[in-house]
Amino acid sequence: MSLIALLPGDGIGPEVIAQARRVLEALSLDLSFEEAPVGGAAYLEKGHPLPPETLALAKRADAVLFGAVGDPRFDAVERAFRPEQAILGLRRELGLFANLRPAKLFPGLEDASALKPEVAGAIDMVIVRELNGDVYFGEKGRRTTMDGLRQGYDLMSYNEREVERIARVGFETARVRKKRLCSVDKANVLETSQLWRDVVKSVATEYPDVHLTHMYVDNAAMQLVRNPGQFDVIVTGNLFGDILSDQASMCAGSIGMLPSAALDTGKKGLYEPIHGSAPDIAGQGKANPCATILSAAMMLRYSLDDEVSAERIERAVAGALTAGVRTPDLGGTATTAEMADAVLARLA
Numbered sequence: 152m153s154l155i156a157l158l159p160g161d162g163i164g165p166e167v168i169a170q171a172r173r174v175l176e177a178l179s180l181d182l183s184f185e186e187a188p189v190g191g192a193a194y195l196e197k198g199h200p201l202p203p204e205t206l207a208l209a210k211r212a213d214a215v216l217f218g219a220v221g222d223p224r225f226d227a228v229e230r231a232f233r234p235e236q237a238i239l240g241l242r243r244e245l246g247l248f249a250n251l252r253p254a255k256l257f258p259g260l261e262d263a264s265a266l267k268p269e270v271a272g273a274i275d276m277v278i279v280r281e282l283n284g285d286v287y288f289g290e291k292g293r294r295t296t297m298d299g300l301r302q303g304y305d306l307m308s309y310n311e312r313e314v315e316r317i318a319r320v321g322f323e324t325a326r327v328r329k330k331r332l333c334s335v336d337k338a339n340v341l342e343t344s345q346l347w348r349d350v351v352k353s354v355a356t357e358y359p360d361v362h363l364t365h366m367y368v369d370n371a372a373m374q375l376v377r378n379p380g381q382f383d384v385i386v387t388g389n390l391f392g393d394i395l396s397d398q399a400s401m402c403a404g405s406i407g408m409l410p411s412a413a414l415d416t417g418k419k420g421l422y423e424p425i426h427g428s429a430p431d432i433a434g435q436g437k438a439n440p441c442a443t444i445l446s447a448a449m450m451l452r453y454s455l456d457d458e459v460s461a462e463r464i465e466r467a468v469a470g471a472l473t474a475g476v477r478t479p480d481l482g483g484t485a486t487t488a489e490m491a492d493a494v495l496a497r498l499a
């Protein structure tokens with residue numbers, strides 16, 4: 152029996168997690184579920200966005216399925232207590248340094264993409280985002296300059312070990328795909344990026360079968376729109392990966408479609424849609440649950456070694472979309488539950 156920690160969170164988080172749970176339950180696998188509050192919901196209930204009991208459950212579980220955190224009511228709260236600290240804390244505490252964010256266009260969604268159908272049709276990439284470093288976890292704060300101005304600062308840094316381990320994940324991911332790895336950085340300006348590039352190049356000597364290229368992040372943002380089909384695997388830092396994955400999601404139809412896996416060196420993983428709590432549509436049954444359902448599929452694949460069930464879910468999602476069932480973000484009228492119903496009906 153595998154224990155799955157369900158952390159629904161805020162906004163549309165509980166709505167999409169409920170649907171992913173239905174899909175997992177329908178597979179009749181040997182799973183047990185335990186739910187715990189996280190984010191703004193946990194701050195309200197327990198006074199902290201990541202209460203010790205929630206963290207303990209996440210540590211004890213075989214895998215974590217996470218909805219989303221974030222609530223505008225807490226935007227002015229001291230940073231340490233903001234909902235977003237929960238996901239950052241989980242990534243740090245569980246050592247989840249490798250974030251896989253696959254972006255591919257499901258057949259039939261060409262018209263949902265912001266790109267021309269023939270450009271969008273070629274999208275099939277994985278963004279490998281480093282998740283434990285960069286400006287996210289560097290020293291940060293406020294200070295006053297010599298001339299009395301308030302100043303905010305966030306230190307960007309990577310050490311060579313951090314770069315090496317995520318580079319390896321990038322190369323290994325590319326090795327079992329089309330063997331093309333594009334490392335995205337800003338080495339023309341940032342010393343952090345120059346070290347990143349140097350280390351990625353040295354790791355490349357161990358992967359002669361993978362074709363490595365380097366690209367500056369501004370160009371990568373442009374190329375993602377111009378010709379996203381050129382990318383197989385992108386490896387990049389925490390901040391660039393955050394931004395590029397939201398961009399890639401819209402190229403592939405909707406932010407409601409992109410799942411993710413946050414992995415450590417072993418089997419433990421946290422699985423979540425790349426989107427947030429979407430306060431603008433929360434509680435209205437409009438959220439697309441596919442990203443979370445596809446995250447559950449990634450969970451079965453990476454943490455539970457159940458490739459067969461993962462593919463069942465992915466085929467069912469593809470089937471529902473081909474049949475034209477779509478939530479509003481994809482141009483349809485299906486509710487969150489109806490979208491999941493359509494997936495459930497196709498779990499062959």
Ligand SMILES: NC(=O)c1ccc[n+]([C@@H]2O[C@H](COP(=O)([O-])OP(=O)(O)OC[C@H]3O[C@@H](n4cnc5c(N)ncnc54)[C@H](O)[C@@H]3O)[C@@H](O)[C@H]2O)c1
Nearest residue numbers: 219220221222406407425426427428429431432438439480
């Ligand atoms: N991992 C996370 O928990 C996570 C990720 C991103 C943002 N956030 C947080 O979420 C809150 C809102 O952030 P935001 O508005 O910048 O980003 P967001 O991803 O929540 O929403 C951006 C836009 O995409 C739409 N959208 C997102 N998910 C959707 C879905 N499944 N179906 C249909 N439409 C969807 C929203 O309605 C909104 O218009 C903030 O507090 C932010 O910090 C959390």
Ligand SMILES: CC(C)[C@H](C(=O)O)[C@@H](O)C(=O)O
Nearest residue numbers: 221235238239393425426427
């Ligand atoms: C909520 C926020 C901390 C998070 C991030 O920046 O990593 C989110 O945008 C994501 O993409 O998972």
Ligand SMILES: [Mg+2]
Nearest residue numbers: 393394397425
């Ligand atoms: Mg993001």
